[in-house]
Amino acid sequence: MPAKENMIVMGTDFEGVKPPRRGKVRDIYDLGDRILLVASDRISAFDVVLPEGIPGKGKVLNTISRYWFEQTSDIIRNHLISTDVGDYPEEFRRYREVLEGRSMLVRKTKPLPVECIVRGYIAGSGWKEYRESGSVCGIPLPPGLLESSKLEEPIFTPSTKAGEGAHDENISFERAAGLIGMGLAERVRDASIAVYSRARDIAEKKGIIIADTKFEFGMDELTGELLLIDEALSPDSSRFWPMADYKPGGPQKSFDKQFVRDYLESLDWDKRPPAPSLPADVVRKTSEKYKEALERLTG
Numbered sequence: 001m002p003a004k005e006n007m008i009v010m011g012t013d014f015e016g017v018k019p020p021r022r023g024k025v026r027d028i029y030d031l032g033d034r035i036l037l038v039a040s041d042r043i044s045a046f047d048v049v050l051p052e053g054i055p056g057k058g059k060v061l062n063t064i065s066r067y068w069f070e071q072t073s074d075i076i077r078n079h080l081i082s083t084d085v086g087d088y089p090e091e092f093r094r095y096r097e098v099l100e101g102r103s104m105l106v107r108k109t110k111p112l113p114v115e116c117i118v119r120g121y122i123a124g125s126g127w128k129e130y131r132e133s134g135s136v137c138g139i140p141l142p143p144g145l146l147e148s149s150k151l152e153e154p155i156f157t158p159s160t161k162a163g164e165g166a167h168d169e170n171i172s173f174e175r176a177a178g179l180i181g182m183g184l185a186e187r188v189r190d191a192s193i194a195v196y197s198r199a200r201d202i203a204e205k206k207g208i209i210i211a212d213t214k215f216e217f218g219m220d221e222l223t224g225e226l227l228l229i230d231e232a233l234s235p236d237s238s239r240f241w242p243m244a245d246y247k248p249g250g251p252q253k254s255f256d257k258q259f260v261r262d263y264l265e266s267l268d269w270d271k272r273p274p275a276p277s278l279p280a281d282v283v284r285k286t287s288e289k290y291k292e293a294l295e296r297l298t299g
Contacts (some may be wrong), residue, residue, distance in 0.1 A: 001059070006057050007055075008041045008054075008062060009040050009041050009053070009058055009098065009102065010040055010041060010042055011040055011042070012027045012038050012040070012095075012098060013202065014091070014092065014095050017029065017091050017092065018030070020038070022246050024044040024047070024049050025040055025042050025043070025044065025058070025061065025236060026039055026040065026044065026230075026237070027040060028037060028263050029092075030108075031089060031105075031108075032108075033108055033221075033222065034081065034105060034107060034108055034264075035079075035105075035106050035107075035108050035194060036088060036089075036092065036103060036104075036105055036106075037080075037103060037104050038058070038098075038099065038102060038103045038107075039057075039058035039059070039061045039062045039102045039103065039108055039231075040053070040058050040102075041053035041054050041055060041056070041057045041058045041064070042057075043057060043236075043260060043286070044256060045257060045260050045261050045264055045275070046089055046101065046261070046264070046271040047168065047271075048271065048272065048273050048275045049215075049258065049273075049275065050260070050275045050276075050277075050278060051274070051275060051277050052277060052278045052283055053283075054238070054283060054286050054287050054290065055283070055287045056287055056290065056291060057286075057290050058102040059101040059102045060234070060290040060291060060293070060294045061102075061231055061234045061235070061236055061290075062083070062102045062103065062104060063101065063235065063294060063298065064231075064232075064234045064235070064293070064294055064297060064298070065104075065231040065232045065233070065234055066080065066083055066104065067297060067298050068195075068199060068232035068233040068234075069228070069232055071198065071199065071202060072090075072195045072198055072199065072228070072232070073178040074193050074195075074196045075191060075198060076195065076203060076226070076227070076228050077225065077227055077228070078108055078227055078228040078229065078232070079106040079107040079109055079218065079220075079227045079228070079229045080103070080104055080105075081104075081105045081106055081107060082105045083103065083104045085099050085100055085103070087105060088103075088105055092294055098265050099223065103166075106221070106229070107220055107222075107227065108221045109218025109221060109227055109229050110218055110219045110220055110221055111161075111216060111217070111218040111229060112180050112184070112188065112216070112217050112218060112219070112270055113160075113161055113179055113189075113229075114158045114159065114160065114161065114171075114176045114179055114180060114185075115158060115159040115160070115161055115168055115214050115215075115216065116156070116158055116188050116189070116214065116215040116216065116217060117156070117157045117158060117159055117170075117192075117212060117213070117214045117215075118154050118155070118156055118157075118190040118192050118193055118195075118212060118213055118215070119136065119151065119154065119155050119157055119198035119211070119212040120150065120151055120154045120196065120210065120211060120212060121148055121149065121150050121151060121209070121211035121212060121239075121241075122141070122145050122146075122147065122148065122151060123147065123148050123211050123239060123251075123252070124239070125170060125210065126157060126170075126212070127147050127148075128291070129170060130145060136155065136157050136170070137155075137157035137158065137170050137171060137172050137173070138172035138173065138174070139155050139157065139173075145276060146248045146249045146250075147248065147249060147251065148241075148246075148247075148248045148249065148250065148251065149248045150248070150250050154193050154196055154197060154200075156173065156189040156192055156193055157170060158170075158171055158172075158173065158175075158176040158185075158189075159171055173185065173189065184226070187226060188217050189217075190216050191215075191217070191226075191228070195215065195228065195232070195233075196210070196213055199213070199233045202297075203240075203297065204243065206296050206297055207242060207243045207244060207296060208240050208241070208242065208243060208255065208293070208296055208297065209240070209241040209242075209243050209246055209252075210233065210238055210240060211238075211239035211240075211241055211252070212226075212238065212239050213233050213236040213237055213238035213239075214237045214238070215228060215230075215232070215237075216229050216230040216231075217229060224269075235255055235256035235257060235289070235290050235293050236256070238256060239252075239254060239256055239258060240254060240255040240256045240293050241253065241254055241255070242254075242255065245285070254289070255289045255290070255292055255293035255296075256289070256290075256293070257286065259281060259282070259285060259286050259289060260278065260286055263278070263279075263282050264276065
């Protein structure tokens with residue numbers, strides 16, 4: 001499978017290797033006691049995978065996640081083993097051209113059945129819920145907040161995990177605790193807020209506001225240790241806003257896939273498969289936004 005710098009990788013199938021399980025973005029190769037994650041250039045919005053890929057997106061996601069895993073490993077350990085193709089099983093090494101920069105070898109875990117969302121600013125579904133009830137996931141917030149307002153302290157607002165075509169549902173901390181146990185819920189809440197706070201402070205020094213983000217956690221299948229898994233603080237799982245343009249009171253300019261969501265919101269689409277196609281200029285501009293986020297954060 002040849003790979004070129006401008007090639008869009010919508011999926012991987014390697015001869016001589018068992019076919020992967022496919023997530024919305026990642027191809028997942030089960031190696032027994034480990035997993036090989038390959039970040040494709042697929043993009044999803046409203047939990048539906050779109051027909052077009054975004055050039056270079058998979059490499060951006062992989063590189064940013066690796067950066068944040070390294071920056072926050074003292075707060076909580078993560079599942080990353082290596083991003084060096086030379087460390088992968090032999091049958092994958094001949095596909096170095098495809099795997100380089102967009103893959104990582106990770107520890108195998110049993111993922112927790114909740115999404116761990118931290119909000120430092122009020123936007124998206126949190127803003128919608130606040131307008132209706134004055135709270136988010138059961139957490140009361142001060143009256144008079146504007147869209148995109150900064151919160152006094154980051155809040156933990158978990159959600160359910162939905163399959164492709166279904167939508168995640170914001171839930172209370174108590175309901176999350178009912179799903180995974182109070183002790184584990186407190187651990188992932190505290191770790192999520194600590195990791196977000198570390199990343200927020202680092203990003204602000206580079207001119208980026210991380211408005212909110214979504215984490216996933218899993219239990220190591222060999223040791224039972226709680227690990228940060230999947231991706232970390234990427235433009236797919238976070239809202240990144242340019243600090244220089246920030247002004248509360250409405251939506252913000254962004255470095256993430258909000259650009260794609262905004263385009264799709266302008267269409268008469270019910271947010272169910274099949275998804276509409278993206279125009280070439282939306283694809284190009286989205287690719288540019290992802291790459292700018294990578295350059296600003298990691299240099």
